[in-house]
Amino acid sequence: MDVISYRPEPGEFAWTFGGVSPVRKVKPGDVLELWTEDCFAGKVRTPDDLVSRVIDFPFVNPQTGPFYVEGAEPGDTLAIHFISIEPARDWAASTTVLLFGALTSTAHTPTLQDPLPEIVWIYEVDRAKRTLTMHGARGEYSVELPLDPMHGTVGVAPASFEARSSLVPDAHGGNMDTPEMRAGVTCYLGVNVEGALFSIGDGHYRQGEGESCGVAVEGAMDSVIAIELIKGVATAWPRLESDDYIMSTGSARPLEDAFRIAHADLVGWLASDYGFDPLDAYQLVTQIAESPVANVCDPNYTFIAKAAKRYLPQGDPYRGARAKLRELSKTYSGSS
């Protein structure tokens, strides 16, 4: 097991998936200790740091990577296992962004109304207590919320020679913004180009479902991931696996299409890897699915479709990749 530590210099971030040269070569079985900057490139630190003032578009949502995975070829699947995702700062930021979010008109759902004002909320993080504190920016209100760290953005270079902004979620992963992307979870991504060229970023110290205002509790992260490659197995849309669930994702507009993609993929997964007839799988999904919405603010909206393993027959998706990754995780944790 090789352990690779990497903290990008300010000029080393990627702002797209695809179209960027790799920062490192890694191989299946490696463990990576990575630092990721927050989605504002660390520039929103006080209530006066309005996004319209401090951010120079398109330099938003910096990604750590991309990493070239040796042996990865189109048609394979890359598995990224999150060993740990830990806040790298004792503060975090959220904000409204002009014409961005679920409860405002936007550039893609334009109206003739005035935009909402820009407001910044700075959160205090207590890593020992595993909490963060929100203070009202406009009224007297404070609340302590549990830390629930996750990565909003995880992806590979897209297919069809495309390069996509790190703000976009799609079949290549990217900015899915799902609270399910926690430590302990394995993310499966279809490989579209040689080397896969994966990146991660956009740490959230916590996030509600749907990410209504478009911005979670954004913070830099220290994350440890392990990498595995499943040769010759394709993955159409990103999938996740935890100890208790298999999960499909879909990213599209309108939101019902994201739902359809995730749930049709889950039905297909049950059919291909768990022995189900597709219509029996459709019935089971209808009665057991847990379907947390991820984001309703990004260029595509994202849905997750979860099936609890306790209701499923024995399956071996991705040829035991997750078992191997959990072994790596144990070995790493024992040694560190």
Added chain:
Amino acid sequence: MDVISYRPEPGEFAWTFGGVSPVRKVKPGDVLELWTEDCFAGKVRTPDDLVSRVIDFPFVNPQTGPFYVEGAEPGDTLAIHFISIEPARDWAASTTVLLFGALTSTAHTPTLQDPLPEIVWIYEVDRAKRTLTMHGARGEYSVELPLDPMHGTVGVAPASFEARSSLVPDAHGGNMDTPEMRAGVTCYLGVNVEGALFSIGDGHYRQGEGESCGVAVEGAMDSVIAIELIKGVATAWPRLESDDYIMSTGSARPLEDAFRIAHADLVGWLASDYGFDPLDAYQLVTQIAESPVANVCDPNYTFIAKAAKRYLPQGDPYRGARAKLRELSKTYSGSS
């Protein structure tokens, strides 16, 4: 506390919200013991009972009611508290329905493709163990799932002189098909006509989020509800309250509009009843919302937006109606 027991005769069901004469008069503070038929009017009992054969449209999704609530006037809010929701049979049914469901083309999302086949799944219910058993209709597979009884359809007569099919969810409630409509929950509905004219039906012994194939585990129910009226308080979209959560609903297409309605309503609720500035409420909702999708198959899709009470300041929504209803519930349970 008056307890009213009512089991509709075959000819007494309502098939719409609005446009129907009341079956009983009730008053705030009453407890109702109701029996509800399943959405198929009890006609799908074996694998051969295909919907296209046994159902005579529009006689689908029969409702128990409507009930005329004394004193209820437009601009008031009706609170329906679910004291208990219990399966009335030891079997239940699910099925695919031609051109209905999230993963098929439909009458409103038509394509030129052939429809999926009609298949019936009959579930066995073990009320002692609180489980139900699914058997694959096409492959060898059986699984025991927990009972989680709920009502898919709860509503009042709509505004604007409308009458709506019991298949439709909208601002008057109706066929929201949310698993959150469980025993212990209070449902708030805006009153649009004198007497409110509420009905309930469409019991589900359990249901996954989104109700993908369009049909949950459908069964007759024995349900006990308590009624309260909040005079002079309007409710734009149905709301729910449990011990731990306040919840807003939205029903619309596309699905992002259902999300928007529910989350904008939750922001507004926090502002009006919990003292929040609207933009602070928007921020809090962004970070704490739990947002289970209810259905992605009905004429309108339905989303729920939940805020955990543990993160909220003291509030007194609906003038303590829920406390009164829980008292009624205790009195009833003590006496029965």
Added chain:
Amino acid sequence: MDVISYRPEPGEFAWTFGGVSPVRKVKPGDVLELWTEDCFAGKVRTPDDLVSRVIDFPFVNPQTGPFYVEGAEPGDTLAIHFISIEPARDWAASTTVLLFGALTSTAHTPTLQDPLPEIVWIYEVDRAKRTLTMHGARGEYSVELPLDPMHGTVGVAPASFEARSSLVPDAHGGNMDTPEMRAGVTCYLGVNVEGALFSIGDGHYRQGEGESCGVAVEGAMDSVIAIELIKGVATAWPRLESDDYIMSTGSARPLEDAFRIAHADLVGWLASDYGFDPLDAYQLVTQIAESPVANVCDPNYTFIAKAAKRYLPQGDPYRGARAKLRELSKTYSGSS
């Protein structure tokens, strides 16, 4: 040929399709001379008549009718032929309406932004010149536009025991707001209840495609229609026919579903009445369709799909109903 003249008294309007008693009985072959009030019930007459002040919801979009058509039964088709549609006043009104329209947030696409201001535009009508004149309400601008009178709302009682607000377009017709509903056009509507119970209203002196702000140039109308009944021929969604085109409609959200309904119906119409294989029809529609969007502001959005008759083989849709109606039109025009 019986000619029936009817001008509703103030208290005689219908505000829904369905749920209303007929004002007159008519029979196939009758000609009706009708007066229709504007969508504001004539209450917006000056720049100070803001909708929020003068309209008492839901008393908006009054309909002339309903008319009971002798012999009409579910499964039949009612044909309404527009012999003439003429402005009944020398002025007309348009306005923004709070939280209504395509370029604002609305009750069903809510945001947290402030609404647009309410502004009224009063148009002058020159019936001799066939023009109307718009003056800027906020800036110096005047323009003369051609009169192009049409009915925004034409429909029958809906199926499934429903009653729908006159603001809603759906399978029963209703508030489709298409500029194609002009004099010379025949509208086919599926009959859902005995007597069909059709109404018309919502005259527009002209309207752009999509009706962006939600309100056309609204005015009272003197309209003459002829009625025909096609027994035993069902119509799923309203269809139109002119000398040059057959047209299908679809009303739904999101807008692509309205498009799908209209175009799938047109493909089906070519297959059933013009001898096409469905996939050849799909190909032809792809290359010749003219597809004017009707409204993008009502509770359902409406699309029209048109096929030019010059590209079609001989067909006899609706058993020559249009030929009979044109004869009636000629007879009426000759006699009046």
Added chain:
Amino acid sequence: MDVISYRPEPGEFAWTFGGVSPVRKVKPGDVLELWTEDCFAGKVRTPDDLVSRVIDFPFVNPQTGPFYVEGAEPGDTLAIHFISIEPARDWAASTTVLLFGALTSTAHTPTLQDPLPEIVWIYEVDRAKRTLTMHGARGEYSVELPLDPMHGTVGVAPASFEARSSLVPDAHGGNMDTPEMRAGVTCYLGVNVEGALFSIGDGHYRQGEGESCGVAVEGAMDSVIAIELIKGVATAWPRLESDDYIMSTGSARPLEDAFRIAHADLVGWLASDYGFDPLDAYQLVTQIAESPVANVCDPNYTFIAKAAKRYLPQGDPYRGARAKLRELSKTYSGSS
């Protein structure tokens, strides 16, 4: 006036906008004589050439270009004027494509149904008569349709370091598939990268509105365009101008968002270049817009919003660029 003739070699096509090196440098005032291949790279020539057999994805929709425009910088606008668009072959092809089109489920609107069959239609082109002939592939039917040549795909390199498949329409233009992109029309595109890097392709010998089956009458083209650059004038979404109309475009999902983008842009254009108050412009657009839907099949759907110049005050959009381009057109036509 420099005239540049360019016919790409088989290996010289671009398959994306962005991420590709230019094939030529050109300058404002140049005229380009270009040959474009059809969207199938010329591989669908007979009824047996099913897309699933002959196309090697992602090598579909080849673009002629990109061209580097000297002096073009982000924040400028590139004007492409279509002097002529002429069929380069005497045949053309259309086809159904598996899981692509408006009246089928697709990869982004998945269902569990079987796909429609693949069928090819080969059209005969009569350039002298200006017609093309369709023959039914499944039934006896032939029809002569007028030629109406246009380019489905016109665009520049996108912003945010993105590269987008030539199948995608968005703010950079691309695969808008609008029948309005005819000879005589000027297309304005915002410049996002140095040199603009524009390409064109995807000739359609004709196309219905919405391009229902996803494939127009596809053919190679000989096109002549003139280029102009408007320094320091930004363009957010592609715009078109003809002798009679100014036109805005919007590309998004759901379709109502494409409508909103196009119509909000048109309102903004009237305000910025024609002196309108925005709400007066909203009113005018409501009454005069012609709003042809372009495509309802591509990764984003596209709408056009047109305002007839005869209703507008004098305006000088883009500093008279179109007048210059028409001069170039005349000079070129006189000399050739």
